[in-house]
Amino acid sequence: GENVEQHPSTLSVQEGDSAVIKCTYSDSASNYFPWYKQELGKGPQLIIDIRSNVGEKKDQRIAVTLNKTAKHFSLHITETQPEDSAVYFCAARSPSRGATNKLIFGTGTLLAVQP
Amino acid sequence: GAVVSQHPSRVICKSGTSVKIECRSLDFQATTMFWYRQFPKKSLMLMATSNEGSKATYEQGVEKDKFLINHASLTLSTLTVTSAHPEDSSFYICSARTMERGYEQYFGPGTRLTVT
Numbered sequence: 492g493e494n495v496e497q498h499p500s501t502l503s504v505q506e507g508d509s510a511v512i513k514c515t516y517s518d519s520a521s522n523y524f525p526w527y528k529q530e531l532g533k534g535p536q537l538i539i540d541i542r543s544n545v546g547e548k549k550d551q552r553i554a555v556t557l558n559k560t561a562k563h564f565s566l567h568i569t570e571t572q573p574e575d576s577a578v579y580f581c582a583a584r585s586p587s588r589g590a591t592n593k594l595i596f597g598t599g600t601l602l603a604v605q606p
Numbered sequence: 607g608a609v610v611s612q613h614p615s616r617v618i619c620k621s622g623t624s625v626k627i628e629c630r631s632l633d634f635q636a637t638t639m640f641w642y643r644q645f646p647k648k649s650l651m652l653m654a655t656s657n658e659g660s661k662a663t664y665e666q667g668v669e670k671d672k673f674l675i676n677h678a679s680l681t682l683s684t685l686t687v688t689s690a691h692p693e694d695s696s697f698y699i700c701s702a703r704t705m706e707r708g709y710e711q712y713f714g715p716g717t718r719l720t721v722t
Contacts, residue, residue, distance in 0.1 A: 525711065534699050534713040535650070537607055580649060584709075593640070594711060596649045 493518040495583050497597030505605050510571050512600045514581035515563040521583040524564045525594070526555060529578045539566070571604045578602070608634050610702050612714035619690055620722055627685045627717045629700030635680035636702035640711070641673070644697045656683055690721045 494517040504510050516524075522543040527535035541548045541555045541564065548555050554567040564583075568575055578601050582594040609632040619625050629639060638657050642650040654670075656662035656677035664670045672694075674686040683702075687694055697718055703711040 523709070527713070532716070532718070534610075534612075534716045537710060537712060540710065593652060593655060598649050 493521060493583060493585055493595040495581060495595050495597045497581050497600060499600060500598065501601045501603070503603045503605060504571050506571060506573060508571055510566075510568045510575070510602055510604075512566045512579055512581070512602070513563060514565070514583075514597050515561075516583040516595075517562070518583070518585045519559075519562060520585045521562075522586055523584040524555070524557060525582050525584075526553075526566050527580045527582065529580065529599075531577075535580060568602075571602075573604050573606050576602055576604045608632075608702070608704075608707060608710070608712040610636075610700065610712045610714040612700055612717050614717060615715060616718045616720075618720045618722060621691055622689055624686055624688045625690055625719060627687075627698055627700070627719075629683045629685070629702070629714050631681045631702040631704075631712075634702075634704050634707060636683075637680065637704050638702070639677055639683040640701040640703075641675060641683075641685050642699045642701065642713075644699060644716075650699065653685075687719065690719070692721045695719055695721045 497514045525540035528538045529535040539553050541557050552569045557564040578599045580599050581597040584594050611630045613628045641653045653668045654662040654664045658677050658680050662675040677683040699716040700714045
């Protein structure tokens with residue numbers, strides 16, 4: 492089955508610097524790759540996603556890149572702010588028959604933005 | 607993004623009792639809902655997937671008689687933890703998606719269950 496690896500597990504950056512989190516997936520049929528931000532004690536929040544028909548997507552300070560050949564995708568946060576501090580999860584989903592295809596999550600990255 | 611609510615946000619119950627957690631999609635009709643469990647500093651563990659009007663599909667190792675899931679309508683799913691024990695204490699999170707939103711998956715705020 493699908494497996495998603497995420498690195499690094501922890502990341503500390505200075506405010507204003509950029510942060511990059513990388514994920515690799517195993518199922519070449521995967522076609523949907525969302526990123527979630529989870530603050531302490533809260534549910535995950537969808538912050539950006541990308542589908543396999545594009546290589547890059549950007550939303551203000553957040554961007555995601557996808558390399559289908561290498562089967563990896565990355566989250567880029569520029570001009571980081573203290574409120575970006577949270578756990579970030581990547582996920583991948585493969586198409587399947589019926590409506591039971593599910594997201595496979597990475598292990599998470601704890602991002603700490605130091606003021 | 608879409609809004610998914612959960613109730614209650616926190617619950618404390620005694621060992622042996624049952625607890626029901628509600629999950630609602632507020633601004634869209636969710637054809638599929640998911641229930642996750644999350645341990646401290648860990649990733650999300652899928653417990654079951656439910657489609658409206660159908661029986662839930664449980665992941666391997668999840669006891670369906672212990673974690674009862676009902677997806678009664680396109681906006682409501684419930685998770686009932688039956689005969690709860692301290693090891694069931696955890697953070698439970700529901701999630702919902704719909705074809706109308708490209709199968710994007712949105713999460714609720716989570717429910718912290720403590721069994722004493």
